Amino acid sequence: xxxxxxHCPLTVAxxxxxxKWKLYILSMLSDGTPKRYTELLKSTCExxxxxxxxxxxxxxxxxxxxxxxVYPEVPPRVEYMLTASGxxxxxxxxxxxxxxxxxxxNQRHEKLPWLEMGLRELx
Amino acid sequence: xxxxxxHCPLTVAxxxxxxKWKLYILSMLSDGTPKRYTELLKSTCExxxxxxxxxxxxxxxxxxxxxxxVYPEVPPRVEYMLTASGxxxxxxxxxxxxxxxxxxxNQRHEKLPWLEMGLRELx
DNA sequence: CTGTATCCGCGAGGATACTG
DNA sequence: CAGTATCCTCGCGGATACAG
Numbered sequence: 332x333x334x335x336x337x338h339c340p341l342t343v344a345x346x347x348x349x350x351k352w353k354l355y356i357l358s359m360l361s362d363g364t365p366k367r368y369t370e371l372l373k374s375t376c377e378x379x380x381x382x383x384x385x386x387x388x389x390x391x392x393x394x395x396x397x398x399x400x401v402y403p404e405v406p407p408r409v410e411y412m413l414t415a416s417g418x419x420x421x422x423x424x425x426x427x428x429x430x431x432x433x434x435x436x437n438q439r440h441e442k443l444p445w446l447e448m449g450l451r452e453l454x
Numbered sequence: 455x456x457x458x459x460x461h462c463p464l465t466v467a468x469x470x471x472x473x474k475w476k477l478y479i480l481s482m483l484s485d486g487t488p489k490r491y492t493e494l495l496k497s498t499c500e501x502x503x504x505x506x507x508x509x510x511x512x513x514x515x516x517x518x519x520x521x522x523x524v525y526p527e528v529p530p531r532v533e534y535m536l537t538a539s540g541x542x543x544x545x546x547x548x549x550x551x552x553x554x555x556x557x558x559x560n561q562r563h564e565k566l567p568w569l570e571m572g573l574r575e576l577x
Numbered sequence: 578c579t580g581t582a583t584c585c586g587c588g589a590g591g592a593t594a595c596t597g
Numbered sequence: 598c599a600g601t602a603t604c605c606t607c608g609c610g611g612a613t614a615c616a617g
Contacts (some may be wrong), residue, residue, distance in 0.1 A: 334500075335499070335500060336474075336477075336478065336500075339477070339554070340551050340552075340553075340554025340555045340557070340558055341477055341481070341547055341550055341551045341554055342477050342554070343554045343557060343558060344550045344551065344553050344554035344557065345468070345471060345472065345477060345550065347554075347557065348468060349468065349472050350609095350610095351459075351609080351610070352610095354459075354462070354464055354465050354468060355459065358464070367578085367579090368578070368579055368580075369578065369579075372579095376458070377457075377458060377459075378611080378612090380610085380611060380612070380613090381579080381580065381581090382580090382581080382582090382610085382611075382612085382613095383609095383610065383611075384580095385579085385580065385581080386609095386610085394557070394561075395557070395560060395561070401579095405578095406578045406579085407578055407579055407580085407617085408578075408579090409578085409579060409580085416553075416556065416557070416560070419553055419556075420553055422549075423546070423549045423550055423553060424464055426545075426546045426549075427464055427467040427468065427546055428463050428464045428467065429463075430463075430467050430539075430542055430543055430546060431462070431463025431464055431465070431466045431467035431470075432463045433539065433542075434463070434466060434467065434470065434517070434518070434539070435463055435466060437518055437539070438517075438518070473589090473590095474589085474590070490598085490599090491598070491599050491600075492598065492599075495599090501591085501592090503590090503591065503592070503593090504599080504600065504601090505590085505591075505592090505593095505600090505601080505602090506590065506591075507600095508599085508600065508601080509589095509590085524599095528598095529598045529599085530597090530598050530599060530600085531598075531599090532598080532599065532600090578617105579616100579617090580615105580616080580617085581614100581615080581616070581617100582613100582614080582615075582616095583612100583613085583614085583615100584611105584612085584613085584614105585610105585611085585612085586609105586610095586611085586612105587608105587609095587610090587611100588607105588608105588609095588610105589606105589607095589608095589609095590605105590606090590607090590608105591604100591605080591606075591607095592603100592604085592605080592606095593602100593603085593604090593605105594601100594602080594603085594604105595600105595601080595602075595603100596599100596600080596601075596602095597598105597599095597600085597601100
């Protein structure tokens with residue numbers, strides 16, 4: 332907490348979504364239906380490892396963006412979903428998404444199979 | 455460009471503002487008046503080094519978010535300002551800023567001298 | 578099924594010195 | 598004034614193995 336940038340709400344907000352897999356997780360949860368651990372782990376073709384998924388989920392939970400619900404069953408079941416704060420956050424993604432579209436057009440990134448894997452458009 | 459996340463406009467947008475000093479620079483430029491190199495370097499109490507400032511400015515320029523204008527004078531003068539794209543980006547910061555405020559309230563980060571140094575509120 | 582526990586490589590970011 | 602050029606540190610993220 333020495334870094335005075337962390338006293339800026341804007342910086343804090345950006346940091347909260349800057350983890351490598353956080354946008355992916357958030358986009359998965361943004362449809363409102365709870366998702367299980369394995370569900371999140373498997374629905375990306377990339378090698379999102381268990382350690383990474385867990386660490387990102389823990390940070391999002393600590394930041395009050397998602398909730399973690401454990402069902403006392405065998406085998407264990409854990410579901411993740413957005414909090415009210417997390418839903419507000421996802422709502423802000425829309426204009427950012429639009430900006431990113433413009434950006435990519437201008438930068439002429441290679442032809443766009445953008446959303447065909449994992450990262451879905453936020454409704 | 456192997457990372458398929460980079461095909462997602464949202465991810466791309468967040469990456470574009472994720473450099474350590476980019477929000478600081480953008481907030482400095484957001485009032486519309488051009489800023490000189492030294493001006494940006496000095497107006498933070500933290501040790502933002504020349505190398506860091508330069509690299510962040512270069513990336514923002516490459517991403518079409520800011521422009522760099524060199525005046526052929528002695529001593530040299532260089533001014534940075536937001537592009538149209540950069541202004542659109544800064545406009546999106548407002549809701550993010552608001553979200554960050556709520557976040558900080560809930561997290562009870564230490565009492566708030568947030569903006570007293572460097573990072574100013576975006577108008 | 579849903580996680581920890583280690584170990585490690587790599588690259589963003591930092592310190593310092595030098596320059597047109 | 599407005600930058601390069603080097604070198605180095607540090608921790609994020611990845612690979613793999615193990616556990617309740």
